[in-house]
Structures are given as structure tokens and as C-alpha cells.
Ligand SMILES: C[S@@+](CC[C@H](N)C(=O)[O-])C[C@H]1O[C@@H](n2cnc3c(N)ncnc32)[C@H](O)[C@@H]1O
């Protein structure tokens with residue numbers, strides 16, 4: 474196998490969680506459950522380096538893929554999951570998981586029953602504050618696909634209400650305003 478960065482990362486990521494694997498899916502590589510997860514279960518910690526917003530901007534010049542992979546961590550910081558399982562977390566407009574912050578940790582949590590073999594996805598908009606300008610054309614294939622993934626303030630009101638009820642929009646995202 475060619476030792477591309479993607480392959481190296483894939484193998485590092487695969488060794489991090491016995492309950493998860495990384496496979497080719499509809500949108501490139503993605504995270505697949507190796508066992509079922511009950512609704513509300515913690516799937517894994519999203520590990521990585523906490524970096525400033527400026528650092529993320531600088532990735533755009535050197536490695537835009539890396540910039541796109543970052544998770545908003547607080548008002549001024551992002552978590553860079555490079556080489557970790559979080560670098561393979563794809564977006565869906567009808568996700569089965571969400572990100573919650575517990576203390577200083579970002580955790581991936583099931584928001585419904587997830588069967589073994591299912592891809593684990595979350596909604597990127599839940600971590601995009603009003604001051605985040607990043608957008609993504611969506612290819613999740615869901616009936617309710619929004620086509621364009623934008624910050625949380627652009628979520629349809631009913632979706633936003635549901636996500637807030639599920640606790641998967643961190644306070645620091647809500648605090649950026651709508
Ligand atoms: C965190 S990475 C996920 C792993 C990625 N699929 C890969 O193969 O490396 C995020 C990137 O995956 C792609 N992606 C994830 N979800 C997507 C979706 N619903 N529609 C289109 N592209 C998606 C985008 O290129 C995005 O910038």
C-alpha cells in the first residue's frame with residue numbers, strides 16, 4: 474500500500490478506537506461503527522491539538538484540507554484532529570451523532586440508535602458559530618439535505634430547536650449570536 478498521508482492517518486485513527494473503523498463511504502473516508510451504540514452513548518473522544526483561529530487560517534495557504542477538518546473548540550480556538558479519528562468524521566444533514574463538550578474534551582455522542590456497520594456522521598453546522606464563514610456544498614444524500622452547510626444560525630428553526638434539545642450545540646457556538 475502506498476504510504477500517503479491519508480493512509481498513515483487512516484491507520485493511526487483506526488488504532489484509536491476498537492469500536493470504530495475508517496472506510497470508504499459516499500464522501501471519501503468516513504467513520505464506521507463496529508458495534509451498536511445506544512442513543513445518548515459516548516462514541517469516542519475527538520482528540521487533537523487545540524489551535525488558534527489564526528492557525529486555522531494559516532492552514533488555508535498550506536493544507537486547506539486540514540483547515541476544513543478543524544472543530545470549533547471555544548470562542549477563540551479550534552481542535553485540529555489531524556491523524557486522529559475526528560479527521561474522518563463526515564457531515565450529514567440527518568446525522569446520527571453530535572459533538573458535546575465535556576470539560577475540556579470534545580466527545581462524539583450518538584443521538585439515536587446506531588447499528589454496527591453504519592457510518593457515524595454529525596452536522597457540521599452545530600460547530601459553526603455566527604462568526605465562522607466556512608461553507609460546504611453538501612452531498613449527504615439525505616431527503617432533508619440542506620445542500621449548503623453554513624453556520625448554526627442558518628439552520629431551519631425546527632432543526633435548531635431539536636439540536637438544542639439534544640444538547641449538541643455547544644454554548645460557545647450559541648454565544649456567537651445568530
Ligand atoms: C473531516 S473530513 C472527513 C473525511 C473525508 N471524507 C476524507 O475522506 O478525508 C471533512 C471533509 O469531508 C468531505 N465531506 C464530509 N461530509 C461531506 C458531505 N456531507 N458532503 C460533501 N463532502 C463532505 C469534505 O471534503 C470535508 O471538507
Ligand SMILES: [Zn+2]
Pocket residue numbers: 565566567611612613614615617618619620
Ligand atoms: Zn446534506
